[in-house]
Amino acid sequence: MKSVLRGVRVWVVVAARNKRYGPREVARREDVQMQGQVTCEFKFAPFSCHVRRQPVQDSQEKDLSTQLLEAIRPAICLDKFPKLQVDVYVTVLENDGSALAAAITCASIAVASAGIDMYDLVIGSSAKILGERIFVDPTNSEENTCMDDDPARVGGQLTIGLLPSLNQVSELTFQGDIGFNVLSQAVQICQDTCHKLYPVVQQTLEKIVKDKHKNI
Amino acid sequence: MADIILSEAEKIFIVHGIQDNFREDGRSCDDYRQMELETGLISNTSGSARLRLANTEILVGIKVELEEPKPEKPDTGRLEFFVDCSANATPEFEGRGGEDLATEIMNFLSHSYSSETVLDLKSLCLVPSKLCWVFYVDVLLLECGGNLFDAASIAVKAALFNTKIPNVSISQESEDTELNVSDDPYDVKRIDVSRTPCIITLSKIGHCHVVDASQKEEACCLARLMMAVTAEGNVTAMVKEGSGSLDPSSVSDMMQSGKKIGQELNYKLLEKLKEEEQKGLKRQTVGFLR
Numbered sequence: 011m012k013s014v015l016r017g018v019r020v021w022v023v024v025a026a027r028n029k030r031y032g033p034r035e036v037a038r039r040e041d042v043q044m045q046g047q048v049t050c051e052f053k054f055a056p057f058s059c060h061v062r063r064q065p066v067q068d069s070q071e072k073d074l075s076t077q078l079l080e081a082i083r084p085a086i087c088l089d090k091f092p093k094l095q096v097d098v099y100v101t102v103l104e105n106d107g108s109a110l111a112a113a114i115t116c117a118s119i120a121v122a123s124a125g126i127d128m129y130d131l132v133i134g135s136s137a138k139i140l141g142e143r144i145f146v147d148p149t150n151s152e153e154n155t156c157m158d159d160d161p162a163r164v165g166g167q168l169t170i171g172l173l174p175s176l177n178q179v180s181e182l183t184f185q186g187d188i189g190f191n192v193l194s195q196a197v198q199i200c201q202d203t204c205h206k207l208y209p210v211v212q213q214t215l216e217k218i219v220k221d222k223h224k225n226i
Numbered sequence: 227m228a229d230i231i232l233s234e235a236e237k238i239f240i241v242h243g244i245q246d247n248f249r250e251d252g253r254s255c256d257d258y259r260q261m262e263l264e265t266g267l268i269s270n271t272s273g274s275a276r277l278r279l280a281n282t283e284i285l286v287g288i289k290v291e292l293e294e295p296k297p298e299k300p301d302t303g304r305l306e307f308f309v310d311c312s313a314n315a316t317p318e319f320e321g322r323g324g325e326d327l328a329t330e331i332m333n334f335l336s337h338s339y340s341s342e343t344v345l346d347l348k349s350l351c352l353v354p355s356k357l358c359w360v361f362y363v364d365v366l367l368l369e370c371g372g373n374l375f376d377a378a379s380i381a382v383k384a385a386l387f388n389t390k391i392p393n394v395s396i397s398q399e400s401e402d403t404e405l406n407v408s409d410d411p412y413d414v415k416r417i418d419v420s421r422t423p424c425i426i427t428l429s430k431i432g433h434c435h436v437v438d439a440s441q442k443e444e445a446c447c448l449a450r451l452m453m454a455v456t457a458e459g460n461v462t463a464m465v466k467e468g469s470g471s472l473d474p475s476s477v478s479d480m481m482q483s484g485k486k487i488g489q490e491l492n493y494k495l496l497e498k499l500k501e502e503e504q505k506g507l508k509r510q511t512v513g514f515l516r
Contacts, residue, residue, distance in 0.1 A: 073333050077465075084449075084471040164343065164460075178471035182451070184464035187341035190485045193461050194478055201474055 036095050046091040050079040050098045052113060058105045060150065074110055081114045081134065081171035081181030087127035096126055107149040111136040114171045114181065115211060123218045130173040131211055132180055133204040137196050139188050140165045144196050146203050164188050168196050172204035232445045240446050241432040250442060256487060258438045263380070263495075265388035265502060267515045273389025276513050277381040280440065281371025284378055286385040287364050292394075292405075295351060295358040302342075303350025303358040307335045309365040309378065316370050324367075330467075331365070331378055338379070338423045338454030338463035345386075346418060352396060353403055359391055372441040375452055379425035380495060386422060387499045390414035423454035423462045424495065426488045428480040430472060435480050437487055451480045455488025457496070 036042050052075040054063045067075075078100060086096070098121065100113045114134030122128055138148035138155075141164055145152055153167060166186015172179055179201070184193065232240075240250055247254050262278040271287040278284075295302060309332045311324025318324070339345065350359040363385070365378050393408045393415055429439040429447040439447060448470030454463040464481075466472065472480075502509060 069329070069333065072329065076330070080466065080468070083469055166341070166462075168464075172474075173471060176471075177474060179466065179474055179477050180471040182464060182466040182472075182477065184461065185337045185340060187343045187456075187460055187462045190459050190461060190481070193464075194481060197474075197477065197481075 036093060042093050044092045046086070046088040046093075047095040048079060048083050048086060048088070048098065049095060050075045050082070050100070050117070052078050052100045052102075052110075054102045054105060054109075058102045074113075077110060077169075077181060077183055078113055078117060082117050082121065082132050084178065084180040085118060085128050085130050085132045085173055086121060087129060090127045096121065096124075105150060107151075107153045108134075108136040108147050108169075110134065110169045110183075111147070111171075114169075115207070119211065119215055119218070122215055123222070130176045130178075131208070131215070132171050132173055133207050133211060134169065134171050134181070135200045135203040135207065136167065136169040137200050137203075138165070138167050139186065139192060139196050142192060144192070144199055146199060168193070168200060170197065170200045170204070172201055174205050174208040230441050230445055232442060236442070237446045240443060244431050244434050244436060244443075247434075249436065249440075251440065253438075255434055255436045256483060258491070259440070261380070262512065263384055263498065263502075264511055264513055264515075265384050265499065267511060267513070272391065273385045273387075275381045275384035275388060276515060277377055277384065278513065279371065279373060279377045279380075279438070281369055282373060282377045283367075283369035283371075284374075284381045285366045285368060286378075286381040287366070288385050288389045289362045289364075290359050290389065290391050291362065292352070292357055293360045295355060297355070300355035301351050302347040303360060304347065305336070305339055305345070305361045305363055307332050307339075307363050307365070307382075309335070309367065311367045314369070315367050327374070328367075331375060334375060334425065334452060334454075334463065334465060335363075335365075335378065335382060337465075338425060341462050344421055344423065344456070344462060350391075350417075352394060352405075356403065357405075361386075361389070370441065372444050373427060373438045375425045375427050376438060379423065379454065380491075383419055383422050383424060383495060384499055386417060387419045387496075389417060391417070420496065421456055421458075423456045424488055424491050425452055425454050426484045426491070427452045428484050430470070430476065430480070435476065435483070437483070451477065451484065453481065453484045453488065455485055455492065457489060457492035459485050459489050461485070 052071050056063050056065055098117050100117060102109050111134035114132055118132040138145045138152050164187055166184055166188050168184045171181030243249055259280040265275045267276055268274040268287050272290045273288040275286045309328040311319045311328045313320040352358060363382055391414060393413045395406045397404045427450055428435045428437055429450040431447050449468040449472050452465050452467060453461055455461055
């Protein structure tokens, strides 16, 4: 099932294999497990960023793939499809910041609308920290800003993934250099953002399901 | 991660022990195992360190080389990390088996050193957009005994402390720049490591979290939080790892203890490194590299 999330200037397309393809059988016999398996592939389209990306997956994209996998795997009922696997492909068409957070939300909608059992949706949210100030859902230019007037140049970026109704953090990643108190504050703010986004995502999912049944 | 397989009963034994703040080897939840750290062992490197943390054995060699700076950062030097999980550590790493783990360690190390505040990389630039020092940090994993990320970061910090960069004088004649490397092998400069981070891994086991998990404990753990903490308690990188998820309140508890232990570890490490340094050539090597 495909889902497209379009923010102001963020385009993320996610395809999770649905009935037409699977959850498919695991390709190699030795990889068969009694729990379902999930794979993720995160890719920026070559034209999606300010500078051109190579068509082959680079190390940053590999890193983001693992982050995404870790974010959505805890939400999927893996014991419901033993010996099978679900593949999640994410392609970012236009990146204007917070791509990982958008990909997490989008991937969880895609998996849910593909009819794969889940414990909860996963909502992603990210924040850029500059000094003592915290910016939720930063744009690309905000992501690349550092405070030149500040001698310590403290700052960083945080992304979290939250399962709102279970209240569990499935993903948390930070890079930069900031004091402990600001970081805890940012984690809290990101969690609140996720809770705020949750009803909107639920409504969207409901609409997707209704539309799908209208066509049958 | 190089996982071992445990039965349910063994897992329950470990989890219940941790609930009572008493781990399989007698430690409490906030204790590290005994470390053995040596620096300056390998003659062909600019700086090196060997760390043995119980059964985890890590060797780090740093080579400094003169290269052209990256065009996007013309006035800074840089660090390049490489991690090799050798098949000596465990048969699982044979062929390309250790690659995923190696990339994971490598990425987290470079994330934690990515901030400009961590190391003074500007001082490593000799001629802007022409010449700078590049630190090639090669981490070799020789034996797996759990807690590889923490061990790798401690060994990297020790090796950076030990790194000696030759003093170079530059004479600019019309278009060409000429480099003069000092003949005296003791005419070197060092890099300030007081702000470099150590990685602290907090593994959630049952309802509690532990630091420095052994391999058996890692097998019982579904989610861990890794943070790179500096001596003053700043965080330079953080990531949640593992197939499970964490409660927000336990995330903040883990962050608290990560910060506390990280500061303590950084402080003790630097103290010990300085102590070793003062012993000079009289010190005895105790490891296998005698």
